[in-house]
Amino acid sequence: MQRLSVRIMNPVGLHARPAALFVNAVSDFQSTIRIRNRSTRSAWVDARSILGVLGLGVESGHSVDLTVSGPDEREAAGYLKALLESPMPDDQASR
């Protein structure tokens, strides 16, 4: 199992388009991926669930924890870390 923590610097947090991008990316991997909002000490949710991820209320500056377990866990962990750390620049709501 891979564990990682990432600080979200995207100006709108993990909402709307960034959340959709994240869930889309998670769905491309076979591994079981769970996420929680470390900053609010939320419960863990299935990272494939858009409602679950939106409900975490991840705002800019919050940190999230992820667990990734499965055949492609290393690749998934690396990719998702990079995605979450990126500014996700295509987000229109941030303009």
Next chain:
Amino acid sequence: MPKNRNARGKNGRAGLAGLVHLNLIGVGLESLTAKQAIESLSELLRESGHVGANFSSAVWEREKAHPTGLPTVPVGVAIPHTDAHHVTRSGIAVGILRNGVDFLQMGHRDAPAIPVRIVFLLAIKETEKQVRMIQELVGLLQSPDLLRRLAGAQDAAEVRSVLKPRRPTQASSRLHA
């Protein structure tokens, strides 16, 4: 205690209900497509001076690129929105559709469309507020009972009363009365 209490978040429903005015609620909409539903609700926002003429097409363009259908239970919900610069004054239009209208799913590009009965069209001027609104909405959307009541609402006043926050003090005083 209903499950949604926790999901509702610390802000309760005050922020959201404050932006849903009676003249922004459409009940029994006959829209046949997602685009029509967005157009009808955009018209309510435009007539009341919340958005400009380009809002509807901007929302639809964004919806095509980044769909907002959510697989909620017992009825699907969509939360279309667009850039803040199309908004003059913040408001949220709510549409209760007579029949399910297909919206593609947020976050699952290859998933089948969801039949949506309830649309929250967000026109939020402040990006920071938009984030909080979406979080608050998602809290609400996790209550099947609330969605059932919204889908079955007969008029705008009923929609508004379902969305209105209930003060915990009133509820508890009623319990102890």
